Amino acid sequence: MRVRAAVLSWLAATVVGGVLVQAADPKASYREWQIYHGDYGGSHYSELDQINRSNISRLEVAWTWRAEEIGSTIECNPIIVDGVVYVTTPRLHCAALDGRTGRLLWRFNPWTQGGGGLNRGVAYWKDGEGDRRIFHSAGNYLYALNAETGKPIPSFGQGGRISHRDGFDTDVFFLSVGNNTPGIVWGDLLILGSTTGEGPQPCAPGHIRAFDVRTGERKWIFHTIPHPGEFGYDTWGPESWKEVGSANVWGGFTLDAARGIVFAGTGSPSFDKWGGNRPGDGLFGNCTLALDANTGKRIWHFQAVHHDLWDFDLPTPPVLGRLERAGKLVDVVVQPTKMGHLFVLDRETGTPLYPVEEIPVPQSEMPGEVSSPTQPFPPKAFRLAMTRMDESNVTDLNPAATAKVMDDLKEMVTGDMFTPPGFKKSVQLPQFNGGCEWGGAAFDPETNTVIVNVSNEAEYTSMVPSKPRGSMSLNRLGQHVYRAVCSFCHGLGSPVNPASSSLKDVATRLSKEQIQELMKTGRGQMPSFASFSELERRAVIAFLFDEGQEEVIQTKDLSLSYADQVPVVMTGHHDWRDPEGFPVNKRPWGVLSAVDLSVGKVRWQVPLGTYPELEARGEAPTGTFNIGGPVVTKGGLVFIGATMDERFHAYDKDSGELLWEYQMEYGGYATPATYEIAGRQYVLIAAGGGGKPGTKRGDLFYCFALPE
Numbered sequence: 001m002r003v004r005a006a007v008l009s010w011l012a013a014t015v016v017g018g019v020l021v022q023a024a025d026p027k028a029s030y031r032e033w034q035i036y037h038g039d040y041g042g043s044h045y046s047e048l049d050q051i052n053r054s055n056i057s058r059l060e061v062a063w064t065w066r067a068e069e070i071g072s073t074i075e076c077n078p079i080i081v082d083g084v085v086y087v088t089t090p091r092l093h094c095a096a097l098d099g100r101t102g103r104l105l106w107r108f109n110p111w112t113q114g115g116g117g118l119n120r121g122v123a124y125w126k127d128g129e130g131d132r133r134i135f136h137s138a139g140n141y142l143y144a145l146n147a148e149t150g151k152p153i154p155s156f157g158q159g160g161r162i163s164h165r166d167g168f169d170t171d172v173f174f175l176s177v178g179n180n181t182p183g184i185v186w187g188d189l190l191i192l193g194s195t196t197g198e199g200p201q202p203c204a205p206g207h208i209r210a211f212d213v214r215t216g217e218r219k220w221i222f223h224t225i226p227h228p229g230e231f232g233y234d235t236w237g238p239e240s241w242k243e244v245g246s247a248n249v250w251g252g253f254t255l256d257a258a259r260g261i262v263f264a265g266t267g268s269p270s271f272d273k274w275g276g277n278r279p280g281d282g283l284f285g286n287c288t289l290a291l292d293a294n295t296g297k298r299i300w301h302f303q304a305v306h307h308d309l310w311d312f313d314l315p316t317p318p319v320l321g322r323l324e325r326a327g328k329l330v331d332v333v334v335q336p337t338k339m340g341h342l343f344v345l346d347r348e349t350g351t352p353l354y355p356v357e358e359i360p361v362p363q364s365e366m367p368g369e370v371s372s373p374t375q376p377f378p379p380k381a382f383r384l385a386m387t388r389m390d391e392s393n394v395t396d397l398n399p400a401a402t403a404k405v406m407d408d409l410k411e412m413v414t415g416d417m418f419t420p421p422g423f424k425k426s427v428q429l430p431q432f433n434g435g436c437e438w439g440g441a442a443f444d445p446e447t448n449t450v451i452v453n454v455s456n457e458a459e460y461t462s463m464v465p466s467k468p469r470g471s472m473s474l475n476r477l478g479q480h481v482y483r484a485v486c487s488f489c490h491g492l493g494s495p496v497n498p499a500s501s502s503l504k505d506v507a508t509r510l511s512k513e514q515i516q517e518l519m520k521t522g523r524g525q526m527p528s529f530a531s532f533s534e535l536e537r538r539a540v541i542a543f544l545f546d547e548g549q550e551e552v553i554q555t556k557d558l559s560l561s562y563a564d565q566v567p568v569v570m571t572g573h574h575d576w577r578d579p580e581g582f583p584v585n586k587r588p589w590g591v592l593s594a595v596d597l598s599v600g601k602v603r604w605q606v607p608l609g610t611y612p613e614l615e616a617r618g619e620a621p622t623g624t625f626n627i628g629g630p631v632v633t634k635g636g637l638v639f640i641g642a643t644m645d646e647r648f649h650a651y652d653k654d655s656g657e658l659l660w661e662y663q664m665e666y667g668g669y670a671t672p673a674t675y676e677i678a679g680r681q682y683v684l685i686a687a688g689g690g691g692k693p694g695t696k697r698g699d700l701f702y703c704f705a706l707p708e
Contacts, residue, residue: 041321309421315440412427590626670686
């Protein structure tokens with residue numbers, strides 16, 4: 001073990017200016033969890049085995065830590081370095097805790113007032129001279145903090161921070177650019193993705209950038225929307241590089257330290273429901289990307305969705321794994337998708353190692369749209385989610401639910417998951433939240449098995465002309481603008497983006513003047529809507545305050561800020577439930593699967609989570625919508641929260657048998673971490689609730705261990 005650790009430590013090191021720069025990698029210190037998702041490969045794997053199948057029933061709470069604030073859900077995958085746990089809170093504070101007791105060591109508040117948003121963790125860097133830093137994103141800024149004190153490092157950027165709008169080749173000053181998922185450290189570089197807009201309003205491009213960890217200076221950039229003369233430019237319209245946004249890396253990175261290759265999954269271009277202004281397949285949207293980590297140069301790409309119209313981002317980087325072919329181990333990357341697909345690709349070339357078939361799909365009838373005639377599909381064993389909602393797949397929970405959903409379906413367009421959105425309501429399964437989400441997959445190196453959770457819930461969407469017709473009230477116009485622009489984050493009833501709050505009660509929290517100012521300037525992760533006309537701002541406020549029903553607006557010559565470029569907009573992602581509030585399609589509504597890469601088969605698949613109300617009626621586990629990834633250990637266990645029943649689970653990694661579960665106070669919509677201090681193994685998960693599952697919000701971290 002010491003030899004193996006030393007070799008991996010050497011692979012992760014780079015000499016810069018005569019100083020050994022050590023990028024933290026727990027495969028060089030396997031008793032800790034020093035990188036988001038466990039290691040450079042994003043394996044979610046730990047060699048710790050003190051907690052195992054034989055004693056999991058004795059697992060108990062060792063400590064808890066309460067952040068004492070309620071805000072967005074905590075999606076943080078903690079990192080643990082030298083016995084210290086680094087976490088982020090519901091209002092995006094960064095905190096350091098004693099890994100044995102949960103005692104607070106320091107806390108950094110990036111806000112002068114208020115604050116909040118979404119964050120999945122932090123990145124750690126050290127050099128050979130004792131400089132140790134934590135990189136933390138909040139709002140528009142990336143902070144470099146002293147790992148021992150939590151104080152910003154003055155020599156980094158301006159007073160310890162740089163703006164996420166820095167380092168672009170075009171002006172993004174008035175556009176939303178943040179970062180919800182930690183970047184990855186490579187030598188003296190911090191490689192960063194971004195969170196950008198997705199709607200019809202102008203959005204920033206999702207270019208990948210690398211920054212100097214000491215100074216904050218940009219070192220390289222990769223254009224995910226290619227500029228003239230760059231590879232992939234001809235897969236867009238000639239002006240797309242100036243007019244189209246997103247195609248961003250919002251789910252983080254993995255890295256092959258031996259080869260110096262960084263991997264990412266990219267999001268869809270914006271507007272992600274209509275692409276008439278971005279004709280073509282649109283590289284590098286919805287792609288697995290392999291880049292030279294030192295220079296940002298493209299090595300290869302694989303596109304999982306052509307010309308996305310469904311918000312089927314690649315929500316997570318590929319997990320690095322291996323499979324056996326002809327008695328030899330082959331290094332691969334495995335890309336999970338929101339469609340519930342797994343694509344298995346050669347790590348050096350991107351060549352699919354299991355056949356990928358281009359299958360014809362229905363074509364869009366939206367004005368100006370030219371959708372892709374085909375979409376790529378892996379073999380059936382690698383299609384883990386339900387992909388069709390029609391009369392054959394209607395819930396059979398009870399006769400009343402079946403009858404209601406069958407009646408609803410009469411007004412809807414049904415079909416496979418790549419049915420394009422249209423003016424009529426159309427069903428989407430899986431919905432835009434997946435399938436697989438940002439929690440990603442775990443890789444078990446002992447069995448060459450990928451373990452991944454997916455959701456099976458349907459929704460419906462529809463499109464309307466972006467310019468309303470005839471006359472309407474100011475309130476109705478505000479509803480139209482809100483649906484077109486604001487609902488992408490704030491939703492129609494509950495938030496679509498867990499970093500955003502519901503605006504149902506905004507009139508009780510903010511004045512009209514405050515909302516006017518917010519739309520003009522933006523704040524935190526909310527972009528500026530400076531492009532809005534005064535009428536658009538007035539209309540949205542009238543809608544939010546339930547006013548303006550008497551004022552009549554003539555729409556014939558009305559100019560809306562987003563309507564000239566985008567002729568149609570979406571009415572929203574509509575959460576579709578039966579009369580009791582349960583999903584409308586057949587069970588299971590969430591599953592945990594283990595896929596053997598070497599033989600290309602599902603080893604086991606089990607429902608993940610349940611509804612306590614149905615459990616009380618004697619129903620078998622139904623599975624639930626799930627957010628957050630698994631962790632697999634040498635002790636033979638898979639740890640995962642993720643479910644709406646707010647439980648933390650441990651499964652047998654070889655059989656899928658549920659061995660243990662713990663009822664938490666809030667949902668654990670985050671990926672756990674495991675580590676060892678002084679001979680004792682701990683398992684840690686954030687339980688923040690809220691978010692896309694919509695359960696109660698919280699602020700707890702639970703740490704489990706065997707009795708001392």
